[in-house]
Amino acid sequence: MSELTFKDFETDQEVRWCPGCGDYSILKAVQRTLAAQGADPANTVFVSGIGCSSRLPYYVETYGFHTIHGRAPAIATGVKLARPEADVWVITGDGDGLSIGGNHLMHALRRNVDLNILLFNNEIYGLTKGQYSPTSRPGTRSPSTPHGSFDAPVHPGRLVLGAGAGFIARAVDIDQKGLPEILAAANDYRGAAFVEILQNCIVYNKDVFDDVVNKKHAADTQIHVRHGQPLTYGRDGNRGLRLDPRSLRLEAVVIGENGVTEADVMVHDETNHTLAGLLLELTDPLPTAMGIIHRSPRPAFDQAFWQHKPTDRRARVVDLLRHGNMLDRRPA
Amino acid sequence: MRRSSRPRAQWRRTQPQDQQQDGFFDMSVNTPTDSIPEKTSYVVRFAGDSGDGIQLQGQQFTVASALGGHDLATLPDFPAEIRAPTGTRYGVSAFQIQFGGDHITSPGDAPDVLIAFNPAALVVNLPHLQDGATIITDENAYTTQRLKRADLDSNPLEDGRLDRFTVHAIPISDLTTEAVKPFGLGAKDSLRCKNFWALGLMLWLFDQPREATERWITIRFAADEQIRDANLAALHAGHAYGETMELSHALIQHPTPEATLGNVEYRTLTGAEALALGLVAAGELADTELLFSSYPITPASSLLHHLAGLEDAGVATFQAEDEIAAICAAIGASYGGKLGVTSSSGPGIALKTEAMGLAVATELPLVIVNSQRAGPSTGMPTKTEQSDLYQAVYGRNGDTPIPVVAACSPADCFDTAIEAVRIALRHMTPVILLTDGYIANASELWALPDFEAYPPIEHTKPAPGSSGHVFERDPRTYARIWATPGHPGFIYRVGGIEKDVQTGNISYDPANHQAMTDLRRNKVRSVADFIPDQVIDQGTAKGLAVVAWGSTYGIIYQAVRECLAEGVAVGHVHLRHLSPLPKNLGTLLAGYDRILVPELNDGQLATLLRDRLLVDVIQLNKVTGQPLTVGDVKAKIRALAKPYIREASNE
Numbered sequence: 001m002s003e004l005t006f007k008d009f010e011t012d013q014e015v016r017w018c019p020g021c022g023d024y025s026i027l028k029a030v031q032r033t034l035a036a037q038g039a040d041p042a043n044t045v046f047v048s049g050i051g052c053s054s055r056l057p058y059y060v061e062t063y064g065f066h067t068i069h070g071r072a073p074a075i076a077t078g079v080k081l082a083r084p085e086a087d088v089w090v091i092t093g094d095g096d097g098l099s100i101g102g103n104h105l106m107h108a109l110r111r112n113v114d115l116n117i118l119l120f121n122n123e124i125y126g127l128t129k130g131q132y133s134p135t136s137r138p139g140t141r142s143p144s145t146p147h148g149s150f151d152a153p154v155h156p157g158r159l160v161l162g163a164g165a166g167f168i169a170r171a172v173d174i175d176q177k178g179l180p181e182i183l184a185a186a187n188d189y190r191g192a193a194f195v196e197i198l199q200n201c202i203v204y205n206k207d208v209f210d211d212v213v214n215k216k217h218a219a220d221t222q223i224h225v226r227h228g229q230p231l232t233y234g235r236d237g238n239r240g241l242r243l244d245p246r247s248l249r250l251e252a253v254v255i256g257e258n259g260v261t262e263a264d265v266m267v268h269d270e271t272n273h274t275l276a277g278l279l280l281e282l283t284d285p286l287p288t289a290m291g292i293i294h295r296s297p298r299p300a301f302d303q304a305f306w307q308h309k310p311t312d313r314r315a316r317v318v319d320l321l322r323h324g325n326m327l328d329r330r331p332a
Numbered sequence: 333m334r335r336s337s338r339p340r341a342q343w344r345r346t347q348p349q350d351q352q353q354d355g356f357f358d359m360s361v362n363t364p365t366d367s368i369p370e371k372t373s374y375v376v377r378f379a380g381d382s383g384d385g386i387q388l389q390g391q392q393f394t395v396a397s398a399l400g401g402h403d404l405a406t407l408p409d410f411p412a413e414i415r416a417p418t419g420t421r422y423g424v425s426a427f428q429i430q431f432g433g434d435h436i437t438s439p440g441d442a443p444d445v446l447i448a449f450n451p452a453a454l455v456v457n458l459p460h461l462q463d464g465a466t467i468i469t470d471e472n473a474y475t476t477q478r479l480k481r482a483d484l485d486s487n488p489l490e491d492g493r494l495d496r497f498t499v500h501a502i503p504i505s506d507l508t509t510e511a512v513k514p515f516g517l518g519a520k521d522s523l524r525c526k527n528f529w530a531l532g533l534m535l536w537l538f539d540q541p542r543e544a545t546e547r548w549i550t551i552r553f554a555a556d557e558q559i560r561d562a563n564l565a566a567l568h569a570g571h572a573y574g575e576t577m578e579l580s581h582a583l584i585q586h587p588t589p590e591a592t593l594g595n596v597e598y599r600t601l602t603g604a605e606a607l608a609l610g611l612v613a614a615g616e617l618a619d620t621e622l623l624f625s626s627y628p629i630t631p632a633s634s635l636l637h638h639l640a641g642l643e644d645a646g647v648a649t650f651q652a653e654d655e656i657a658a659i660c661a662a663i664g665a666s667y668g669g670k671l672g673v674t675s676s677s678g679p680g681i682a683l684k685t686e687a688m689g690l691a692v693a694t695e696l697p698l699v700i701v702n703s704q705r706a707g708p709s710t711g712m713p714t715k716t717e718q719s720d721l722y723q724a725v726y727g728r729n730g731d732t733p734i735p736v737v738a739a740c741s742p743a744d745c746f747d748t749a750i751e752a753v754r755i756a757l758r759h760m761t762p763v764i765l766l767t768d769g770y771i772a773n774a775s776e777l778w779a780l781p782d783f784e785a786y787p788p789i790e791h792t793k794p795a796p797g798s799s800g801h802v803f804e805r806d807p808r809t810y811a812r813i814w815a816t817p818g819h820p821g822f823i824y825r826v827g828g829i830e831k832d833v834q835t836g837n838i839s840y841d842p843a844n845h846q847a848m849t850d851l852r853r854n855k856v857r858s859v860a861d862f863i864p865d866q867v868i869d870q871g872t873a874k875g876l877a878v879v880a881w882g883s884t885y886g887i888i889y890q891a892v893r894e895c896l897a898e899g900v901a902v903g904h905v906h907l908r909h910l911s912p913l914p915k916n917l918g919t920l921l922a923g924y925d926r927i928l929v930p931e932l933n934d935g936q937l938a939t940l941l942r943d944r945l946l947v948d949v950i951q952l953n954k955v956t957g958q959p960l961t962v963g964d965v966k967a968k969i970r971a972l973a974k975p976y977i978r979e980a981s982n983e
Binding site: 011040043050057058064067068071076079083103106309313321329331 | 395398399401544593594595596597598599600601609612613616621623625642643644645646648650652653654656657660661662663664665666667668669670672686687689690694777780781783816817818819820823824825826827828829837838
């Protein structure tokens with residue numbers, strides 16, 4: 001088979017997202033990742049729930065299953081148990097994955113089913129026309145919260161860390177360099193890989209992540225973490241994160257100021273569960289963490305699942321029928 | 333197309349098919365010829381605290397009866413509480429068995445012998461007893477404190493309320509303690525052996541073999557010699573007590589004639605076991621592995637327990653995080669090419685409903701087992717009912733038809749499971765299999781089927797290396813091609829959004845939705861082209877029809893048999909296929925003057941028959957959480973069938 005390009009992973013279906021939707025660039029990143037990894041379309045399955053993001057499987061030339069609201073992780077678990085050799089991707093959103101389907105997300109992660117779970121977080125319900133979502137910030141005005149929402153949002157990263165996710169990454173929808181790299185790493189991870197993608201809903205929550213992703217200040221508002229590398233960021237690369245031992249929090253420092261040296265800056269250890277927690281909750285005025293925040297190997301559920309393959313199945317079945325105390329009235 | 337065998341078909345002296353030709357009052361063929369002299373069978377009820385090992389005694393007695401060559405049917409009846417407070421009325425657990433040389437299809441209405449381990453167990457079961465019944469009870473349990481626990485102001489052993497019965501008040505606790513003394517157990521552990529002491533006595537009373545119970549004790553307590561030997565001693569002491577008492581004529585042994593059995597192997601099994609075996613067998617017949625995915629719920633969990641650990645027989649089990657995830661994982665497995673099976677009881681089935689629609693829309697095979705229990709809401713989890721028929725046939729959003737089959741007895745679960753899988757794979761559709769708490773827990777004697785005689789189950793998986801389109805459908809079954817990930821020639825996307833009838837792509841086209849709705853309806857209708865004609869299970873083809881489904885089979889069978897013996901023109905028509913109904917059912921029922929529909933619900937099959945066949949029916953409904961009784965059904969048949977009794981009509 002000749003090498004496939006990202007175009008080979010496009011279907012004949014017209015993509016029906018709003019013009020300017022962040023989903024377009026995520027779709028492209030997915031198709032590029034598949035091509036770059038040399039994915040076998042016959043052994044790749046995209047499973048989604050309901051919502052704008054969940055239309056994605058219709059646009060990828062692999063096996064695809066667009067299911068019901070919130071249940072994609074459960075259905076994908078069944079697909080993976082039936083086809084352990086397939087790469088199974090779950091496409092979900094903040095409403096689908098964290099509200100109606102929160103339970104399934106939690107259990108897919110703690111079981112560590114070998115799935116690549118992409119959560120498109122746009123902090124709004126798009127397909128039902130703009131109601132506030134479980135990740136909407138307090139004060140979000142929407143058709144269902146005309147005076148502004150007042151309930152506290154769920155933090156996707158902290159939630160999945162608590163659920164036992166062994167792979168947690170964060171990326172921005174339009175990052176065509178960083179996103180495919182993260183998606184490839186998620187697919188390579190043997191277990192449940194969770195990727196939160198900050199996605200721009202151009203119609204109902206336009207530029208909600210502007211404070212983080214706007215190119216004008218992104219260098220100062222994002223920190224791209226890399227295992228083994230110091231946690232530095234900033235336009236000049238001289239800003240860093242240091243652990244404040246009194247508060248057990250990360251604090252921003254400037255290398256070369258107030259006696260701070262590079263040795264004071266923490267080095268990213270993606271296997272460190274505690275550091276993952278600290279990085280995930282970084283928020284303004286600290287930079288938002290991007291990249292592979294947590295990755296530690298754990299046994300995958302589906303590896304343990306089909307350990308006892310039938311050898312002589314028919315004989316075993318007949319043996320089961322005859323199990324127990326038999327009354328034999330056959331002629332001698 | 334072969335009709336799957338009904339339970340113990342070899343029992344039948346006459347084939348139901350032949351009976352349809354018989355004349356109205358020609359009872360010579362229809363009346364069972366195996367009418368037996370009196371007391372060829374007995375009904376025994378064990379009752380005590382849920383911690384007294386009542387169900388275990390019942391199961392062991394069941395195995396002994398079977399090995400003694402008896403036919404049998406059982407009724408476990410226990411509270412939802414795992415260990416209810418001892419000595420209370422609501423904590424009483426019971427196990428009833430009818431066994432003997434007769435053709436036994438029901439656990440019997442009224443016990444001949446009640447063994448009650450405490451005052452509460454005695455008094456709550458008195459209403460079940462007929463005059464002259466034998467009561468065996470533990471005399472040591474009638475202390476002031478325990479009488480109070482049972483809300484009794486006086487001691488029933490002394491206050492005359494047992495005058496109608498033959499009472500044997502035996503100091504079972506003392507005799508057990510005495511029997512196990514040599515083994516040095518503490519007082520509490522000694523008393524825990526009393527269930528085997530009592531079982532020993534009951535096995536003696538009916539001259540049943542003890543060997544299977546001895547084996548069971550030896551294996552169960554292999555790790556603790558002291559406990560093992562004490563329980564064996566208790567078993568033997570109870571048996572010896574019976575022998576001694578017979579010498580003084582205080583107790584009389586009731587040897588029970590053996591049943592007329594076929595030249596095959598038999599075993600006992602519960603409905604849950606039979607269902608598990610049927611699913612395992614169906615997977616093998618279809619050459620497809622199964623993913624059984626469920627969430628614990630009473631009374632359905634036992635199916636999960638029986639299937640767990642059978643990977644080497646081609647079934648993997650997955651305990652999901654909730655009912656919805658359970659069916660969703662099963663659907664995912666079916667999408668992936670292993671047959672998904674999920675199981676629950678009514679409340680859990682309600683949660684699965686949306687996902688059932690997805691399986692219909694995506695044309696995937698799936699088996700959904702509902703072990704029905706008394707509802708609504710949580711209802712009475714350990715009590716039986718047949719009240720989820722509407723839910724199965726009508727209970728989904730949109731026009732979403734799903735074939736529905738029902739098992740009629742514990743052993744029948746085996747063939748019904750195979751039938752459900754066969755329909756699911758033949759038509760690429762979800763199938764609902766209805767059973768209930770009574771069938772799941774009850775056991776009966778099962779003639780081992782000849783597994784080699786079962787035809788393979790066909791499915792629509794494409795040949796390796798082939799290519800094509802998954803939505804090319806078989807015009808007879810409407811089944812699409814069951815292509816799965818891993819197959820490069822059939823890569824496709826599908827989902828719950830309405831899809832183009834040919835390409836499977838999203839389509840909101842008006843004519844297409846009409847075409848898809850037609851297709852889904854016709855698919856389920858087409859199931860009727862493959863199922864056998866409905867037969868009369870027993871009795872006449874004219875007069876009164878008794879039409880029923882599910883677990884009432886055995887009780888109605890016995891009631892109809894007894895009414896036939898009285899000369900009533902009555903036929904028993906028991907439905908396995910509830911949706912679609914067998915094609916000939918309307919014609920078959922048109923031969924009768926009246927139709928009686930007994931059900932453990934408020935009239936659901938009655939509605940279905942009126943809906944589908946435009947016939948009217950007379951209802952007999954009972955929702956007490958208990959099975960019908962033979963007496964209930966006979967009384968109704970007699971009341972309705974008066975004009976059809978031979979003598980009356982000859983006037």
